Amino acid sequence: MGITKSKSLFSCIVVVACLFCNLAWAAAWTASLGENGLPTLSKGGGAAITSDFVFWGRDWQWAGLSTHFKVVAPFEYTITGESGLLNLRLSSRVEKPTSQRLTWTFDWDGRSSLTDVIGGGVAFQFDLEKFRSELGDPELLPDNHGWSWGRRGGTRVQLRFDPPLAEVKFERGNKAEVRAYFYSGEVPQGQRHYNATLEVSNDIAIAATTAERFGLEDSAKWPREFLDFSNSPVDLSFLNDAEKPAGKHGFLKAVQDRFEFEDGTPVRFWGTNVTASSLFLTTTYNVKRQARRLSELGFNLVRIHHHDSSWVAPNIFGPNIADTQTLSDAMLEKLDWWIKCLKDEGIYVWLDLHVGRQLTKNDGIENFVEISKGGPTAELKGYNYINPSIQHAMQNFNNAYVDHLNKFTGLRYKEEPAIVAMLLTNENDVTHHFGNSLLPINNVPASKEAALYMNQAAAFASKHGFSPGEVWQAWEQGPPKLFLNDLQHRFDVAMTEQLRQLGVKARIATTNFWGEEPLSSLPALAAGDLIDVHSYGNTGELEKNPIYAANIVDWIALAQIVDRPLSVTEWNMGSFPVLDRHALPLYVAGAASLQGWDALMQFAYSVDPLNSNGGPSAWQSFNDPALLATLPAAALLYRRNDVKAANTVYVFAPTEEQLFNQFISPANAPALRSAAERGKLVLALPQTRELPWLQKSRVPAGAKMITDPKQSVIDAGASEAVSDTGELRRNWEQGVYTIDTPKTQAAMGWIGGKRIGLADVEIAADTRNATIAVQSLDDKNIRMSRSLMISLCARSIPSAGNRMPFHSEPVSGELIVHAPEGLQLYSTKKTAEMKNAAAAQPDAIPAAFKDGAYHILLDGQKSGHWLYLR
Numbered sequence: 107m108g109i110t111k112s113k114s115l116f117s118c119i120v121v122v123a124c125l126f127c128n129l130a131w132a133a134a135w136t137a138s139l140g141e142n143g144l145p146t147l148s149k150g151g152g153a154a155i156t157s158d159f160v161f162w163g164r165d166w167q168w169a170g171l172s173t174h175f176k177v178v179a180p181f182e183y184t185i186t187g188e189s190g191l192l193n194l195r196l197s198s199r200v201e202k203p204t205s206q207r208l209t210w211t212f213d214w215d216g217r218s219s220l221t222d223v224i225g226g227g228v229a230f231q232f233d234l235e236k237f238r239s240e241l242g243d244p245e246l247l248p249d250n251h252g253w254s255w256g257r258r259g260g261t262r263v264q265l266r267f268d269p270p271l272a273e274v275k276f277e278r279g280n281k282a283e284v285r286a287y288f289y290s291g292e293v294p295q296g297q298r299h300y301n302a303t304l305e306v307s308n309d310i311a312i313a314a315t316t317a318e319r320f321g322l323e324d325s326a327k328w329p330r331e332f333l334d335f336s337n338s339p340v341d342l343s344f345l346n347d348a349e350k351p352a353g354k355h356g357f358l359k360a361v362q363d364r365f366e367f368e369d370g371t372p373v374r375f376w377g378t379n380v381t382a383s384s385l386f387l388t389t390t391y392n393v394k395r396q397a398r399r400l401s402e403l404g405f406n407l408v409r410i411h412h413h414d415s416s417w418v419a420p421n422i423f424g425p426n427i428a429d430t431q432t433l434s435d436a437m438l439e440k441l442d443w444w445i446k447c448l449k450d451e452g453i454y455v456w457l458d459l460h461v462g463r464q465l466t467k468n469d470g471i472e473n474f475v476e477i478s479k480g481g482p483t484a485e486l487k488g489y490n491y492i493n494p495s496i497q498h499a500m501q502n503f504n505n506a507y508v509d510h511l512n513k514f515t516g517l518r519y520k521e522e523p524a525i526v527a528m529l530l531t532n533e534n535d536v537t538h539h540f541g542n543s544l545l546p547i548n549n550v551p552a553s554k555e556a557a558l559y560m561n562q563a564a565a566f567a568s569k570h571g572f573s574p575g576e577v578w579q580a581w582e583q584g585p586p587k588l589f590l591n592d593l594q595h596r597f598d599v600a601m602t603e604q605l606r607q608l609g610v611k612a613r614i615a616t617t618n619f620w621g622e623e624p625l626s627s628l629p630a631l632a633a634g635d636l637i638d639v640h641s642y643g644n645t646g647e648l649e650k651n652p653i654y655a656a657n658i659v660d661w662i663a664l665a666q667i668v669d670r671p672l673s674v675t676e677w678n679m680g681s682f683p684v685l686d687r688h689a690l691p692l693y694v695a696g697a698a699s700l701q702g703w704d705a706l707m708q709f710a711y712s713v714d715p716l717n718s719n720g721g722p723s724a725w726q727s728f729n730d731p732a733l734l735a736t737l738p739a740a741a742l743l744y745r746r747n748d749v750k751a752a753n754t755v756y757v758f759a760p761t762e763e764q765l766f767n768q769f770i771s772p773a774n775a776p777a778l779r780s781a782a783e784r785g786k787l788v789l790a791l792p793q794t795r796e797l798p799w800l801q802k803s804r805v806p807a808g809a810k811m812i813t814d815p816k817q818s819v820i821d822a823g824a825s826e827a828v829s830d831t832g833e834l835r836r837n838w839e840q841g842v843y844t845i846d847t848p849k850t851q852a853a854m855g856w857i858g859g860k861r862i863g864l865a866d867v868e869i870a871a872d873t874r875n876a877t878i879a880v881q882s883l884d885d886k887n888i889r890m891s892r893s894l895m896i897s898l899c900a901r902s903i904p905s906a907g908n909r910m911p912f913h914s915e916p917v918s919g920e921l922i923v924h925a926p927e928g929l930q931l932y933s934t935k936k937t938a939e940m941k942n943a944a945a946a947q948p949d950a951i952p953a954a955f956k957d958g959a960y961h962i963l964l965d966g967q968k969s970g971h972w973l974y975l976r
Contacts, residue, residue, distance in 0.1 A: 135261060135310040137208070143175040143185035143200055144228060145208065145304050147263055150651025151838065154237045155255070155263070160285065161226030163191045169226065171196065177317050192293050193217040202312055210302040216293045225289030227271065234282045235774060236654070243281045250274045252302070253284050262307045267300055316645050320685050320875055325903040328913040331731045335719050336395045338402035339934065340738045340895065340972060345745055346401050346452030353449060353523030357611045360635045362669045363788075365613075365704050368523075374703075375454065375526075376695075376741045377407030378727065379676070379710035382418045385410060386440045387715035396716050396728075397447035403734070404741025407454045407526070409675055409707050410441060414503075415462030416483065422507075429468040431502040438510050446514035449524040456675065456707070457519065457612070459504055460486075460531040469499045473554045488540030490531065491597045492558040500531075501604050508610050520610045527613045527705075529638065529675065530601050534617050537590045537627040541580030563589055570796045587626040587766045588796045594630035595799060602633065615673065619665040624771045625760065628665060629791060629800050636671040636704070642680035648689060648855040649841040652779035652827070653818050656772035658690070659697040663782035664772050666701065668757070668790050668803040673705035674698075682724035688732040688877045688899035689843065689854035691740035696834050696845050699749035701786050706744065708737065722904035722912065731914050735899035735971040739852070739879045742895075746885070748850040750831040754785030755809040756819070762792050764815075775815035783827035783836065784819065785810075845879075848887040852879035852897075858919075865889075871919035871964070876900040878964075880923055883976075889924050896921070896973035898964065916966020924959045929975045931960065933968060948974065 140146045140156065147155035161169040173187035173196070181202035188195050195215045202208050232244050232255060241262075244255040250270040256262030265286075267274075272290040277283040288298065306312065313319075333339060349355075356368025366372045378400070388396065400408060413422045414430070421427075422441075424434030445455050464483035465471050471484065472495040478484035490496045508520040508528075519525055534540065544559040563578035566589045576585045598616040605614060613635040619628060620640035631637050643658030650657040658677065666672045677694055679687045691708070698706050710725045720729050727733040743749060758778055764770060772779055781787045790803035805811075812819070820827055826837035835844045841856040844864065851864040854877035862869040866888040867880045877899050882891035900915040932948035951968060953975075954961045960975060 135306075136313045137263065137304065137306050137310050138313045139175075139183065139200065139208075139315050141175055141316070142173050143183055143198065145265065147306075147310070148655075149237070150654030151646060151649050151657075152233070152236060152651070152655030154233050154241075155230060157228050157230045159187065159226070160229045161189050161192055161194070161289075162224035163220075164223050166224055167191065169223075171226075177315060177322060180314065180318055180322075183315070192220060192223065192289075194289075194293055205312065206306050206308065206310070208304040208312060210304075212288065212298075212300040212302065214288060214298040214300075216295050216297070219295040220293040221291075223289075223291070223293060225272065225287050225291060225293060227285065227287040227289065229277070230265075230284045230286065232282050232284070244276075244284060246274055246276070246284070252286065256307065260307065261309055263304065263310065265302060265304050267302050269300065271300070316685065320901060323915075325901070325913045325915070326905070328903075328915050330911045331902070331914050332719055332911050333729050333731060333734060335716060335729055336392065336399065338399045339734065340404075341402045342404035342738055342742055343398070343401040343451070345404055345741070346406055349406065349452030349454075351449045351524070352406075352452050352454045355523075357523045358454075358526040358613055360613055360671050363666075363671055363702065363704075365671055374745065375407035375673075375705035375707075376405055376744050377409060377456070377705060377707040378405055379409045379411045379707055380444065380712055381410075381710050381725070382412040382415065382713045384712040384714060384716050385413055385444060386418070386420055386437055387717070389717055390443060392716050393443055394447045397444075397451045397453065399728075400448070400711070401451040401453055404738045404745065405453060406745065407456060407705060407707060408444075408448055408711075409456040409458065410444065411458050411532070411675075411710070412461050412713075413441065413458065414460065416464040417462070421463075423463075427466065429466050430463045431469060431499055431506065433503070433506045433510070439513060442512040442514050445512060445522070445524065449515065454524055454526045455522075456527045456529070456705075457507075457525055458529045458532055459507065460500060460534070462532070465496070465499065471495050471499065476553060476555060487531075487534040488536055488543040489555060490534070491536050491593050492544060492562060493555065497597065497600065501601065504601070504605060505608060508605065508608055520605075520608055520612075523611075525612050527615060527636070527673070528605070528610065529615045529617070530598060530634075531617050533620050533640065535623070535627060535630070536580070536594050537587060537630055538623045539621060541586075541590050545578070545580060562593060566592060583624075583626065583769055584767045588794070591626070591630040591800075592797055595633050595797070598630065598633040599799075613671075615675075618675065620676075622661070622771060622773065624769045625664065625789065626766050626769070628667065628789065629765070629794075629797065631665075632667060632670065632791065632800065636673055637665050637667055638673045638675050639665045640676040640709075641674065642676070642678055643684075643690065644680050645684050645686060646841070648686075648693065648836060648843050649838050651838045652783055652820070653776045653822055653824075656779055659694065660772040660779045660782060662703070663697070663701055663787045664775070664778050664789065666703070666786075666788050668788045668806065671704040672701075673707070674703065675705075675707045676709035677706065678709045679724065683722070683732070683903055685901050685903075686855065686875050688736050688902070691733065691736040692743065692845065692852055692854060692877065692879060693843055695740035695744040696749050696843075697782070699744055699747065700752050700829050700831070700834060701782065702751050708733070719910055721910060722908055729910070729912075730902065731912050731971060732899055732902035736877050736879070736897055739850075739881060739895070739897040742881055742883075743845070743847075743850045746849065748847045748881075749833055749845065750847075752784075752786040752830055754830045755806050756781035756785050756787045756812055757790050757805055757809040758787070758812040758815060759790035759803070759805060760792065760815075762794050765792060766794075770815050776818040777812050777815045780818045780820045780827070781810075781812060783829070785830050841875075848889075849885070850879065850881045851888060852877065852881075854878070866924040868922040869919070870921075871917065873900045873915065873917045873919065873966075876917045878917065878919075878921065880921070890926065892926055892929060892976060894923065894925060894929075894975040896923075896962075896975070898969055898971050898973070914971075917964055917969060918966040919964045921962040921964055922959050923962065923975065925975060927955055927958075929960070931962060932974045932976070933970055934972050934974070
């Protein structure tokens with residue numbers, strides 16, 4: 107990869123801008139501003155310092171500070187904010203006066219005089235676990251002037267406030283958090299003015315913000331986009347032709363770490379989620395059209411999700427919910443039709459049994475008043491593991507749900523082979539997230555739920571020779587994690603046995619590996635037929651150095667247990683609109699292929715009814731150009747096995763002490779993150795005396811063993827990693843990811859200003875951050891193919907106020923594709939004036955053929971998101 111000489115003034119400007127961005131990012135240490143305008147410090151994409159505004163009223167009532175951060179010009183910013191509870195306003199300006207300094211002016215305006223309040227200011231979080239050995243502990247400057255962190259004469263950062271603040275302190279003596287208060291104990295009426303200066307050592311680069319790196323162009327001037335909700339911009343439905351109707355190969359089976367059907371047909375699933383109101387309020391006609399569109403986009407699995415959530419109206423219980431054990435016939439008929447239409451298109455179905463329903467007083471729940479805190483409904487998460495009446499209510503729901511007869515297929519859900527998997531309970535574990543909710547609470551001294559929990563903890567302690575005090579503290583590693591895994595496992599076994607007795611033949615997942623859980627949460631999940639994961643990323647996933655930071659793929663990879671299939675029912679960006687979200691589908695698909703993951707489900711295709719174009723949202727990909735431009739490309743790559751599985755298997759086989767006593771996760775395990783860049787990563791669980799149901803995992807022959815999770819398998823100074831197949835390359839310093847296989851060749855990330863050479867494709871993009879992919883559609887190698895699809899995407903931003911239409915940044919540059927002579931280049935661009943796909947007939951556009959290759963000018967305005975050579 108290198109920098110190409112561009113042919114236009116515009117290209118030169120883009121190259122210079124990209125050089126600036128990438129050079130700033132290439133420094134090992136980077137200081138910048140977060141989206142709140144406050145300082146951050148990172149190394150290799152791993153956050154060392156983060157900061158947030160924090161304000162409280164009386165008795166620690168959260169006061170908040172709603173803020174708006176604006177880029178005025180390069181390295182010139184403003185912050186405005188307001189706290190309604192404290193009647194306080196902020197006006198701030200931020201500048202970069204030198205290469206090693208950022209300055210803030212904070213002008214506070216107290217509109218009224220308040221006493222007996224906590225006050226607040228800024229909380230600074232320091233990642234001491236990761237960076238203490240390099241930087242030591244933070245220190246407070248004298249007289250409430252601020253803080254510093256680092257070694258004198260080495261890497262160091264200091265933030266000084268003038269005049270002195272009301273208070274600067276370590277929060278509860280914890281040196282991982284400094285609180286710098288502008289107000290302490292009171293908020294007097296009137297104005298206060300402070301200056302702050304962040305000074306960094308010479309080895310720390312002060313980098314541009316995310317918005318500056320992508321460019322400050324006015325997105326309203328980009329082409330407007332309405333993607334017709336009822337028609338697909340591409341047609342990959344041929345991938346499902348052999349599956350129609352879904353279920354023709356029999357029920358799904360788990361064979362070691364892969365899926366196959368009863369007749370021996372192997373399968374992997376590329377899926378999405380259809381959720382909430384889209385399940386119940388989409389018209390009958392549009393459900394059928396959407397099933398067809400999903401097939402054309404390349405999906406062969408749909409997860410039906412948020413069918414029971416209390417915020418969905420109507421949900422599976424109908425418009426008038428009496429209890430959560432009586433299902434609405436009318437709403438079940440809505441799901442019946444979805445399942446029937448998906449099945450007809452060769453698309454399989456994943457059913458969740460519990461997602462977000464709220465128990466009612468009519469459910470016959472013991473201790474309901476306590477669990478509901480006196481309210482009309484109660485959250486069951488966590489409590490379901492200790493309360494038999496909740497388990498009984500959930501089993502009643504399961505019975506009604508899986509025994510329901512689909513009026514359109516003539517099959518009950520439990521006997522439907524097109525329903526390939528069921529999830530017992532969504533994002534609901536006691537091993538990490540909900541265990542603390544069961545503990546004794548000071549203001550509920552006679553808690554019956556806590557008594558249930560404590561009794562079970564005492565029984566486990568007695569059985570295995572622990573003292574009672576060693577077991578019940580759910581937040582601690584060690585014996586509590588053994589107990590909580592056993593508690594969760596008992597529930598999972600009981601619920602699974604009920605489903606099997608009812609005749610359910612689908613694969614069963616218990617709950618999910620999610621929300622930054624440690625490895626100690628995985629043993630309980632092994633009660634299922636497969637391990638399921640949720641993982642969300644954010645801006646810059648391709649730029650995270652695995653030695654210092656975990657990205658979206660790492661949180662998935664660590665959950666793959668030996669000889670268990672792995673599914674991902676939710677993957678996406680965690681906020682909206684993430685500017686480089688276009689790169690995520692191909693990145694996830696490439697990693698999944700290398701690792702041998704079995705089912706990927708993007709979250710989500712829709713939340714709102716699919717009767718119109720809907721609104722922009724992180725949870726609606728059906729109308730998002732930045733995702734729809736690359737999701738089909740990812741489907742084609744993944745389902746066609748374009749990327750080879752890894753040749754090398756890395757195995758981490760933690761001891762009992764490592765697994766249960768240590769908090770090990772992708773966040774602090776560079777060995778596991780780096781291994782997943784090169785080959786397949788799997789976890790081998792140990793046999794554990796206290797958990798007789800936990801069987802020792804088989805270690806694959808020839809595997810490379812990882813013994814120290816903190817010891818990277820790649821060099822500390824590496825700037826990129828290449829898969830052991832040679833097909834995948836991620837350069838985190840440049841923020842570029844490439845896929846180079848015979849049938850799919852692609853580059854994504856900060857590709858602008860670079861000339862990227864792949865086997866049959868050469869990419870020279872001018873657009874700073876973009877995805878460009880070339881793929882054969884006739885199952886031949888690109889060089890021999892007579893039908894090629896070219897996918898193009900950069901930023902796509904909703905209109906002001908987060909409204910439709912989207913405005914999409916044109917992808918510009920040059921693309922050289924080696925393919926047979928005699929092909930014609932076509933565009934299927936969609937614009938605001940071309941809402942109907944039928945009206946958007948392919949337009950032939952010129953492409954010179956010389957030296958055995960097509961030279962395609964990507965002018966942005968004409969290219970759109972898809973080009974075809976055929």
